[in-house]
Amino acid sequence: LRMDADERQFLLTAAWIFARHGQRARARTLVEALCEANPRDGVPAAALADLLLADGDALGALRAIRMANFPPELDRVEAILETRALAAVGRRAEGVRRWARYLESKKGGARKWI
Numbered sequence: 001l002r003m004d005a006d007e008r009q010f011l012l013t014a015a016w017i018f019a020r021h022g023q024r025a026r027a028r029t030l031v032e033a034l035c036e037a038n039p040r041d042g043v044p045a046a047a048l049a050d051l052l053l054a055d056g057d058a059l060g061a062l063r064a065i066r067m068a069n070f071p072p073e074l075d076r077v078e079a080i081l082e083t084r085a086l087a088a089v090g091r092r093a094e095g096v097r098r099w100a101r102y103l104e105s106k107k108g109g110a111r112k113w114i
Contacts, residue, residue, distance in 0.1 A: 042070030058088035
């Protein structure tokens with residue numbers, strides 16, 4: 001299935017609206033289609049991972065996250081989703097390390113975290 005950017009954005013927006021109005025199954029169908037069309041796209045992968053976590057499928061969420069390339073503006077989203085998924089599958093220590101790597105990556109040269 002080939003989609004242009006406007007079609008992809010429309011489906012992603014529709015999925016967001018469905019999810020916000022309690023229709024997660026419909027939202028999931030749309031983001032699964034987007035991920036199937038381009039599994040490397042981090043935007044629908046983030047939406048899919050969030051829906052999968054809400055449905056209790058942390059392993060599926062981890063697969064979606066790790067298959068995708070997230071754009072830099074979604075670094076925090078990727079770290080949060082992966083940390084949550086790791087904790088949900090019983091890999092809490094790995095999740096803590098994942099979150100720590102994200103925090104470390106955002107410090108910059110002289111920045112201090114309190």
